[in-house]
Amino acid sequence: MGKTIAHILFYTPWERKRIARVVFALTLASLVWSFFSHTLLHQLQQPVLKFPYVDVTYWVMHYLQLPQLITGHFWLACLFDLALFTFCVLCYIYPEKRWYVWSFIGLYLIYFITFNTFGGHHTNHKIGFLLMAIPFTVTNYKSFNYLWQGLRYFLLFAYTDAFLWKFFRWAWLHADQGMLIMKKNQAAYLYLNPDTFFAGLYRWLLQQPMLVNGAYIAGTILEGVFIIGFFTRKYDKYLLVFSILLPLGFWLTADAYFFEFLVLSLTLVNFHAIYAPRRFANNLKRGALTPV
């Protein structure tokens, strides 16, 4: 049975296996999504312009020539993508096999860096998939639980950090901040698609500065609310809702795509509450338990 020690909810090995299945199923869905987005490494068409910027991890990768080596050879890139999919599927089937998980993490790190460097921008939306597999690299179920909770803190930190950056740079007090972000990020859409429903919606929003600037401040406050999660798990279900609302807001107002980051929101879900009744019912059905 799962048990709570202080603020930590401990999942059993049985629950851990099911959580792993959820994580790797979502990761696989994301990879399939990347295939249809033409952004797997064999689909990048041997890109040439890189963007390591001042990130030392990217420097090391480029110094080792890994991104250019893989994307520069079509069949090698095919092999890489095949390995990425294969290890993801193996992690789904055998989540307790640690070397499958480690292999997947290594491959996904290379994919993550290569995707960003040749995309000309260091996006953050795939970070969730980069980190979600880490708790499954340990065999000890307690260590798994601490790492899983560590990921929960990572998610809380990400939103808290976003709040603190806005707060201490006084962006929340800057006049028209929300409106100016929307104007900048939606200009191309309004130019290329002036007659769509969303263009109409944006034109309407552009006439409601109070609403748009208010949404920016509301979003900042919602990010700040995640600080509560450092002290108690009691409000996790509300934080889960906020963690879904925020990417929707980023997408609608700033044209920023952050949905893949949602995978980290799984750490706010109480899987024990989901699995325990089901397991109890299954045991009852099998006759392993006798109702009193």
Next chain:
Amino acid sequence: MKKTFLYQVWLHNKKLFYIMAIFTVLTVGANLAGDQVTPFFVWGMYSAKEEPVRQYSILQTTINDSMVVDPYDRPICDTRFYLTSPLAWYKKIKDNNSVDPTQSFLQAKLSPARFESLGFLQNALFNNRQQQDAFFPWYARYLTQVTTTPVQSIRIDEIKVHYAGPKLVVDSIHLFNRWEKP
């Protein structure tokens, strides 16, 4: 104190504690320095004050002199990212007199001796002229794959617009670059 997460990790497994503590310290350090080093991420997006601008710039891609590429046609967002972001990066390089802006940034931040010490990394870090010249052949290949139309020529227009109330008004359109398949 004894109920804190890290203390419980310490009691459970010292090695795990050190890994988590180092990760936490480096992440906080990266945020204080304001520089992201994967996997110590900085979450400062949209925290910079947006200054009002007179004009916004849009890059429009036309292939084979007839088909305007609309990245928003493809609801799958990463396709849009790859259609627009590398092109924007290429333009930044060209606007910087064909010098990689990262190179300019590091030259401005580091002493000449320190920058020279990065010499062995230069090919790995910066986009040289040869790579810049290979950009449009790559862009043509990627556009061919995404649009399923063989690309013979690419025209990039820079469109300057401003807002008049909620409406977008075009101020100017000028040719940024044109490429034809040899």
